Amino acid sequence: MRRFILLIIALATLLPSLAQAYDVLVLQSRRDPAYDEVLKGFRFEQKSSLRMLVLSDYAEVDVVRVVREDHPRLILALGDAALKEFLKVRNTPVLAMMTLGVPSNSSAHPNLIGISMFAAPESYLTVFHNMKARRVGVIYNPAKSGWYLDQARRAARQVGIDLILREVSTGHETMTQLSGLAGKVDALWMVPDITAVTRESIEAYFQFGQANSVPVISFSGSYVNLGAAAALDVDLIALGRQADRMVSQILSGELSSSKVVFPDKAVIKTNRSVMQRLDIDPGRIVKHGN
């Protein structure tokens, strides 16, 4: 019996090294339900062969060597840690998802294509427009989210919204900048910026919204339960399907240039009690925001 168990464990451990010849190498940063959701959509349509590696399962993964030996036609990176590993690869196309790190690396890595994990600025501005918010406050770190805010500024001009921008370089500055927005904004836009939004500063956003009677619009449904009036939540399964289509395009040579695209599908989630308190009709923004 002991030999039997050892044989099973040995086979399971050694067999991966026999895997060869596939189109897509998928590197997942760690095991997480969010990644599972994305892969559900990804597998649903894709017809290519693939190999999966979960980074956190290994003490050390030599990605360059794996790519050199296996010659995958494309690399799909899920998460920050996975992207970091694949930045070492120069010649194979990399499609990165579930990470905020693509824009800052895309210029130096022409083989990198990314799908943003958050909705396009235009979608948020439609929400603000429907809420009749003309002055929208944003706190961000230019080094992290400058590219996103550039796009947001252009879109805001088109719909007649003034973005009241406050820059931060550390998380501690968020509270100070928030207090400076009091009385100057009709709504607060919480953008996906790891400097401006931290575990410690989340509560300050919602306290600001409550104290100044302005809605806080966030980028993930997780914040709705914490006090955001609404959030544009990305459908992760749809995100996986979008990645699947892009993989086909890259493999067929239709898509090659370095770029970041936004998710096809985002759904508005609202906090009705906050909306009611602020006298905002949730039906209006839900109808127009999708």
Next chain:
Amino acid sequence: MPLINHSHSLRSFLITLCLGLCLTVPAWADALNSDDSLELLNAWQETPVTTARIPRPPSKVAENITVITAADIERLNAHTLAEVLQTVPGIQLDYLRTPTTYTFFNLQGAYNTTVLVLVDGIRLNTYQLGIAPPGLIPIQQIERIEILKGPASTAWGSALGGVINIITKSPNLEHKASGMVSGSIGSQFTADSRAELSGTLDKFGYYLTVGNIRSDGLNPGTATNLNNINGKLTYSLPGDGIVTAGLWHLNTNPGMDLGDLAKYGGPFGDSQKIRRTNSFIKLTQPLGNGLRLELDGYLSNYYERLFSWYANDNERDHLINKENSRGINTRLSWGDGQRNLTIGLDYGHVSSKYRYYGGGDSWGSADLVINEGNWDQWGLYANGAYTIGNLTLLPGIRHDITGRVGDNTSYSLGATYQLMPDFTLRGYATSGYSLTTIFADDSKPQKVKTIQAGFETSRIPYLWLKGTYFYNAIRHSESVGINPTVTDQNRQGFEVELRTVPLYGFSVASGYTYLDARDNDTDLRLPSNSNQSVPPHNVKLKLNYDNSELGFSGTLTGNYIWWNKEPGLWYSMSDSGMLWDLHLNWKPFRKHELAPEFFFSGHNLFNGSQSTGVEIYNSAPRWFEGGMRVRF
């Protein structure tokens, strides 16, 4: 000579664990990478638990809680709740025989009659005997199990030893129709067949599952047959409200209860029949301004018959327990994960009858009612959480009019303190109670006063660690069985749980529980017997292996118990024992939508024994099974 020396097994296990940790931790130094983007997406939130009757993040729960998910259950290829509980630190199963036979358990020394078992909020413990055997609860429809170790009377009433809160699966929100079929077969034609269908059509959601578990019996006299059907319908209302209706019906013959007792002058044979039907309808409606209303009504019907016959065919006994209960629970909650308050009112009406008739010699030729009752029960409670910075205070109070053992008021005050983002301190003090069974003097309830304190941290690299100290002063404690002893006891101990991050696909989860249970009058350490299990040492080990590339996962579980056997028992009892199980899952064609998943389990690999009644209720000997499931 026994195949396994139990003391050596424990020692080997601990040495292996320590060596494993020492060798592996340094190797992970470069492997961990924080995923800021993912944390940002999830808002650093934890999956809430509902053991306080309001969803709260685990870091804002003062009690010692273990959560088991459907994914954890699937890894174990389990058939019933019993097999899953056996892997939970602090819980020790007894009479773990053929799947779907009668089983007992204790939770940190608390008898199973004092641990409240709930399925979708409906109590499963019978009122006559106080038992909810986990071996009779099929696992297939379970989405999540929340186990609260320690008194929980301020939220749930009669729950002196803890709560096992079972939440069944909900409709699949992503698809109009999805499902799963599964079949397995093993030693002694032990077979488990299941099917489930789930989906959402606009505002209407449905989940339906049917299943059968049968066996010719892994132990003598334990041939079983269990049929199970469970359904849940949901309808979304305007304003994020939802109505849920559920129905669960169980019909089972859980094998002989008494085994071969003829040599002791007992029955020549016996058979059991159990039927249970639970139904409920629940409304959840946000009311605005952080207010939420929950209203549910339920009906529960339980029938149990034990039929015994003797060498003389004219001597036959029937013991029949019938219980019907119905009730309405309403809760109004306000707030969020940081500050909240729940006020609730529970009402229930119970009618029960425990009856004997027949010509056997145990009760004489008669038709008599052993116990009968009709009563109303009420519970009014308030539980809250108030967070100031890193400190969360958790007060609670509940007043119960039990209808059987008088009124009882329970109080609790808990606190959690977030010392660091990944280091939580927790503690609580509470009073609680449990109803007695019909075999005891039921003029007063069993009562407890408890203090618990502990920590939970992932501060140590590559390791998650939780430790809890508990002290329970129990008065009028009633042991299990038809001839219970009633004592005042002081039980204290500690529990340590750890999990590691994976290394080359391998990860370890382990738990150790130490218990010192003493008679309050004599201050002597209490021994275990078949009616009173207070094991001083309990060790759990789980070694997981995952290879997503191959679609392969495996789990090796080990369970060690030292019962501290009462000397001079007339029956045989294991003093200590170690059981090992191996579970393997393999999905070879993961890319295909209808890819089958194969699974295999080897149970009790080294033929260990952990029973408090070896001759009649011994652990199932080594057995194997394999099967396949397909999702669509």
